[in-house]
Amino acid sequence: MSVDRKIKVLVCKPGLDGHDRGAKVLARALRDAGMEVIYTGIHQTPDDVVNTVIQEDPDAVMLSMLSGSHNALCPLIMDKLKEHGIDDVLVAVGGIIPDEDKAFLGEHGLKGFHGPGTELKTIVEFVKNNLKR
Amino acid sequence: MTEYDKIKQDKEEWEKSISLKKERKQSFKNLSEIEINRLYTPNDIKDFNYALDLGFPGQYPFTRGAYPNMYRGQLWTMRQFAGFGSAMQTNKRYKFLINHGNTGLSVAFSLHTIYGIEATDPRALGEIGKEGVAIDSLKDMQTLFDGIDLSKISTSMTINGPASILLALYIVTAEKQGHTPEELRGTIQNDILKEYIAQKSWIFPPEPSMRLIIDTIEYCTKHVPQWYTISISGYHIREAGSTAVQELAFTLADGFAYVEAALERGLDIDDFAPRLSFFFNSHNNFFEEVCKYRAARRIWAKHMKNKYGAKNPESMRLRFHTQTAGVSLAAQEPENNIARVTLQGLASVLGGTQSLHTNSFDEALCLPTENAVKIALRTQQIIAHESGVTDTVDPLAGSYYVEWLTNKMEEESENYFQRIEALGGVVPAIKANFFQKEIANASYKYQREIENRERTIVAVNQFDQKEPCSVPLLKIDEEIANEQINKLNKLKEERDNDKVKEKLERLKEAARGTENLMPFIVDAVREYTSIGEIINTLTEVFGTYHEDSIF
Numbered sequence: 001m002s003v004d005r006k007i008k009v010l011v012c013k014p015g016l017d018g019h020d021r022g023a024k025v026l027a028r029a030l031r032d033a034g035m036e037v038i039y040t041g042i043h044q045t046p047d048d049v050v051n052t053v054i055q056e057d058p059d060a061v062m063l064s065m066l067s068g069s070h071n072a073l074c075p076l077i078m079d080k081l082k083e084h085g086i087d088d089v090l091v092a093v094g095g096i097i098p099d100e101d102k103a104f105l106g107e108h109g110l111k112g113f114h115g116p117g118t119e120l121k122t123i124v125e126f127v128k129n130n131l132k133r
Numbered sequence: 134m135t136e137y138d139k140i141k142q143d144k145e146e147w148e149k150s151i152s153l154k155k156e157r158k159q160s161f162k163n164l165s166e167i168e169i170n171r172l173y174t175p176n177d178i179k180d181f182n183y184a185l186d187l188g189f190p191g192q193y194p195f196t197r198g199a200y201p202n203m204y205r206g207q208l209w210t211m212r213q214f215a216g217f218g219s220a221m222q223t224n225k226r227y228k229f230l231i232n233h234g235n236t237g238l239s240v241a242f243s244l245h246t247i248y249g250i251e252a253t254d255p256r257a258l259g260e261i262g263k264e265g266v267a268i269d270s271l272k273d274m275q276t277l278f279d280g281i282d283l284s285k286i287s288t289s290m291t292i293n294g295p296a297s298i299l300l301a302l303y304i305v306t307a308e309k310q311g312h313t314p315e316e317l318r319g320t321i322q323n324d325i326l327k328e329y330i331a332q333k334s335w336i337f338p339p340e341p342s343m344r345l346i347i348d349t350i351e352y353c354t355k356h357v358p359q360w361y362t363i364s365i366s367g368y369h370i371r372e373a374g375s376t377a378v379q380e381l382a383f384t385l386a387d388g389f390a391y392v393e394a395a396l397e398r399g400l401d402i403d404d405f406a407p408r409l410s411f412f413f414n415s416h417n418n419f420f421e422e423v424c425k426y427r428a429a430r431r432i433w434a435k436h437m438k439n440k441y442g443a444k445n446p447e448s449m450r451l452r453f454h455t456q457t458a459g460v461s462l463a464a465q466e467p468e469n470n471i472a473r474v475t476l477q478g479l480a481s482v483l484g485g486t487q488s489l490h491t492n493s494f495d496e497a498l499c500l501p502t503e504n505a506v507k508i509a510l511r512t513q514q515i516i517a518h519e520s521g522v523t524d525t526v527d528p529l530a531g532s533y534y535v536e537w538l539t540n541k542m543e544e545e546s547e548n549y550f551q552r553i554e555a556l557g558g559v560v561p562a563i564k565a566n567f568f569q570k571e572i573a574n575a576s577y578k579y580q581r582e583i584e585n586r587e588r589t590i591v592a593v594n595q596f597d598q599k600e601p602c603s604v605p606l607l608k609i610d611e612e613i614a615n616e617q618i619n620k621l622n623k624l625k626e627e628r629d630n631d632k633v634k635e636k637l638e639r640l641k642e643a644a645r646g647t648e649n650l651m652p653f654i655v656d657a658v659r660e661y662t663s664i665g666e667i668i669n670t671l672t673e674v675f676g677t678y679h680e681d682s683i684f
Contacts, residue, residue, distance in 0.1 A: 016247070016256065021576050023574055024684040028684055029577075029580075039682045043333075045255070049148040067260060068260075068609060069258070071611075074370075096498065098608075101661050117465065119584050119594075121517070
C-alpha cells in the first residue's frame, strides 16, 4: 500500500463477553502507532462484524475473544466475509485461544493468536507485516 | 520542640548521616500511582486518633474489622466460584468442593444465562456453558442443586441483569426441597451499576434496572431476610483495568447510589442496609490491598451514619467477599500464579474479608481444572490454619505506613465522590462515560508501564524463559450446547404453556406499572417459564441499552 495512507484497523469484540480491557488497550496502542482505529464495542454478532467491514473497508480486523466462543464465531465471520467477496483484509484473533485451536482457526484464514502478556508493540508490528494490501 | 518536630529533625539527620545506597528506582509507586516514601514515622499520621480513626473491631467505624473477634471466632467462608458446562456437571463440581472443605457455593453462570438469552437464540452460539453453568429454567436449577440441602449451605450467585429471576429460581428450587424463603442464606450480585461501568453485561437501561434491584431489596427485606440483596462489586471495575483507589471509590459510590434509590422508594435505611454486601478484588500490591479494605469499612460506616442517618450499627458494618485478581494471572509459567494468589489471598485476610475465592493458577488459559481448583482451596486453608495470621485481629494496625496509606486511600476516594457528585451522580456519570474513561486511561497507563519495564511482572517482562506452556487445560464439550437446546425444547413441550403465557402477561402488565415485580417473577418461574422468556417480556416494556464504544 502507498505510504501516505494510514493503516485502517477495526477492533472488534464478537460474542457476549464484555471483558473489553484488552480490546481497548490494543485499540489505543494501534492509534498511538499512527493507525486509524475503529472500535466496534462489545456484543458483535458475525453479521455485525461483516457489515462494519463492508462499511468501513479496513485493512485489518482484530477480534478480541476471551469466552471460548472463537471456534464457533470466527469461521462464521470468515465465511461471511468470503460470501461478500472480501479476501484482502487481514483478520486476526487474540485473547484466550488455546494452542490446540490455532490450527483449526488458521485453516479458516485467521492469524495472530496473541494471548495474555503479549506486548503491544508485537501486535503493532504484526499488523504492519501481515497486511494483504 | 514537639515530639513530631523532634522526629522530623532526627529523620533528616538520619538521612544525612547514613549513606543511602543508590535506589533501584527514581520513585516507588503503588498500583494507584500513589508515591510511597522511603520510611514512615509518626509524622505521617500526626492527626491519628485511635478512637475516631480505628476504634475496636466490630464497632464504628469498623476500620479494624467487621466483627469483634474476627477469625478467632469464625474463619472466612471459603467460597470457590464455580460453574461450567451443564447443570449436572457443575453439580458434580460442587459436591467435589464441598467434600474438600468448601463452606459456601458460588455459581458462575453461562454467558447466555447472564444476558437472559435462551440457549436456542443465535446470539448464544458458541457461548453455552463455556464460562459458567448453562441455566435456562427451573428444571436446570433443580439439577444444579440436586442433593445439596439449600437450608444448610449459603450460595452466592454472580448474576446481574436477570438477578431477580435467578433469586426467584433459587426460592422455588428450595421450596421444592421443602424449605421456606426465610431459611435461605446467600447473595445475588445484582449490581447493575458496575455492569455499565466495567463488566458490560447489562440488559435494560439504568432506570428500569435500578427499579428491579430495589424490587429485590424490598422483597427480600420482607420475605428472604437472611439474603444479601446486592453484592456491590469492585472486582470487575478492577479487572477492567482500574487502580485500587478507583475500585474503592467507584464501588462505594455505587453503594451510595443504591442506598439513595432505596430511600427514594421509601424504605427505612436500617431495614435494608444490613443486607447489602461488597465484593472486592485483591491484586498484587500487598499493603495497598490491605489498606483498601480497611479504608472501605471506614468510609462506608461514616457515610451511612453521617450522610444517610443510619442508627443501627449493622447498617454501617461493611462486609465483603474477595476474589484474587484474575487480571494479574500470567499465561507464562502459569504455576507462578500460585505464589501470586497466596499473597493476594493473604492481603484479603489481613484486610478482614468475610469470604474468599482464590483463583486457580490455570485461569489465564482456561476455566480451572479440578487439580488447579484444589490447590487454590488448599492455599486458603494454609493461610487459615498454618500461617498464624488469624490469631489476632487486624495485626497490621498501628503501622505508620498502613495507617498513612489507609488515610490516603480514603482521602482520594472522597475526591472521586465529589467529582461524581459534580456530574450529577453515578447514573449521569455513567452516561457521560466518566468511569469508563478513567478506567481506560488507568489500564492503558499500566500496560505501558509494564512494556517500558517500569513495572516488573515475573516471567512476563523480566526473567522470561520463553518456555512453552504445558499445563493441562479444561475443555468444554461442544455437545453441551446441543443438549441444552434439546432440554429447553423438550421442557416447552411438557409444561403448561397456557399458564406460562398467563404469568408472562401478568408480569408485563405489572412492569408497565410500579408494583414490585418479584412476586410475578416467582409465579412465572414456578411454571417453568424460561429466563429468556421473562427477559424478553420485560424488554418489551423496558427496552435495551447501548453504550458509546470509547477507548
